[in-house]
Amino acid sequence: MTQIKLIDINKRFGATHVVKHLNLDIADREFLVLLGPSGCGKTTTMRMIAGLEQPTDGDILFDGARINDVPTQLRDVAMVFQNYGLYPHMNAFDNIAYPLKLQNVNPSAREERVHKAASRVGLMSYLHRMPKELSGGQRQRVALARAIVRNPRVFLMDEPLSNLDAKLRVTARAEIKNLSEELGVTTIYVTHDQVEAMTLAHRVAVMNDGVIQQLGTPDEIYGDPANVFVAGFIGSPSMNLIPVKSDGSDVHWPGVSRVKVRAPRTGALVMGIRAEDVVLARPGQAHFSAEVFTFELLGDASLVNIKLADQVFSIKVSKDVRLARGDLVDVHLPQDRLYWFDADSGERVRG
Numbered sequence: 398m399t400q401i402k403l404i405d406i407n408k409r410f411g412a413t414h415v416v417k418h419l420n421l422d423i424a425d426r427e428f429l430v431l432l433g434p435s436g437c438g439k440t441t442t443m444r445m446i447a448g449l450e451q452p453t454d455g456d457i458l459f460d461g462a463r464i465n466d467v468p469t470q471l472r473d474v475a476m477v478f479q480n481y482g483l484y485p486h487m488n489a490f491d492n493i494a495y496p497l498k499l500q501n502v503n504p505s506a507r508e509e510r511v512h513k514a515a516s517r518v519g520l521m522s523y524l525h526r527m528p529k530e531l532s533g534g535q536r537q538r539v540a541l542a543r544a545i546v547r548n549p550r551v552f553l554m555d556e557p558l559s560n561l562d563a564k565l566r567v568t569a570r571a572e573i574k575n576l577s578e579e580l581g582v583t584t585i586y587v588t589h590d591q592v593e594a595m596t597l598a599h600r601v602a603v604m605n606d607g608v609i610q611q612l613g614t615p616d617e618i619y620g621d622p623a624n625v626f627v628a629g630f631i632g633s634p635s636m637n638l639i640p641v642k643s644d645g646s647d648v649h650w651p652g653v654s655r656v657k658v659r660a661p662r663t664g665a666l667v668m669g670i671r672a673e674d675v676v677l678a679r680p681g682q683a684h685f686s687a688e689v690f691t692f693e694l695l696g697d698a699s700l701v702n703i704k705l706a707d708q709v710f711s712i713k714v715s716k717d718v719r720l721a722r723g724d725l726v727d728v729h730l731p732q733d734r735l736y737w738f739d740a741d742s743g744e745r746v747r748g
């Protein structure tokens with residue numbers, strides 16, 4: 398049972414304000430992902446929750462009790478770091494057993510718990526190996542086992558999969574997801590990889606420049622982005638975002654001239670549409686025509702990129718479509734798939 402509350406947290410390193418007025422409520426047993434670009438303040442936030450860093454101001458609560466002044470070792474949080482932080486001179490067993498040793502758990506109970514944690518992550522046959530004799534994926538599992546062996550109140554994971562190759566990341570991701578569901582421990586997971594965030598999280602906090610941009614379920618941040626930053630950050634390829642001017646009846650799109658779509662208000666706006674929502678249409682139904690700039694096979698689908706006023710615009714098409722550079726395509730923008738943002742603030746403008 399651990400519910401975490403961050404109340405108006407600020408963190409400054411000298412003159413640099415790296416975490417700004419951060420408020421976050423994390424439910425018991427929730428899997429919350431902190432997602433954002435490099436340098437946005439994810440690790441700093443995590444380190445404050447762990448007690449490795451003090452907030453400049455603001456409160457951190459575990460189950461309603463303020464823990465700002467509680468030292469790391471008494472917060473009962475288990476951390477998994479990007480580089481795993483294994484002790485190189487200890488074999489896998491001793492690495493996993495180490496937190497129990499610190500807690501003075503007796504040797505036979507220690508062995509039982511290490512075996513239980515190790516079998517959970519499929520490490521039983523590697524316990525005698527030294528870290529240097531293990532693959533990246535196996536080391537990562539040692540780090541996970543060392544975290545789960547303690548039955549902590551909270552898991553803090555900081556990009557734990559970033560050293561693994563693409564294929565291993567997918568398996569390890571599935572392992573972490575199952576593990577956290579089985580153990581039911583409140584988890585905060587840091588990543589800059591949006592696929593990881595979308596697949597793992599109950600809720601995602603999208604962060605940029607020290608500020609939470611949006612907090613929501615994966616569905617919400619993908620389908621209902623709060624601002625241009627979230628719209629452009631989530632999704633691959635990124636949402637097409639076009640600066641336009643609306644005069645009430647249609648919009649003026651530089652490089653395309655006018656398109657007959659309805660904007661929620663007049664003036665300068667950013668119009669957004671995801672590549673998979675754009676439709677290749679028959680000429681009569683098209684909003685505009687353009688030449689193919691590049692055509693990319695993705696395997697399960699293909700990507701048609703057109704270039705309009707120096708901006709690349711992507712259209713996802715079914716894997717059967719074949720096009721080549723220079724081909725003319727007719728493009729339809731379904732009205733109900735358009736997103737609108739204020740051109741100055743970047744905030745979502747709803748229709």
Ligand SMILES: Nc1ncnc2c1ncn2[C@@H]1O[C@H](COP(=O)(O)OP(=O)(O)OP(=O)(O)O)[C@@H](O)[C@H]1O
Pocket residue numbers: 410413415433434435436437438439440441442589
């Ligand atoms: N001890 C420190 N002293 C001064 N500045 C720091 C310190 N630690 C972090 N920073 C700065 O704070 C900002 C946030 O750093 P942080 O490590 O939290 O980013 P991050 O979101 O985890 O990035 P990444 O994805 O690259 O790990 C960065 O600009 C960083 O340079």
Ligand SMILES: [Mg+2]
Pocket residue numbers: 439440441
């Ligand atoms: Mg970091």
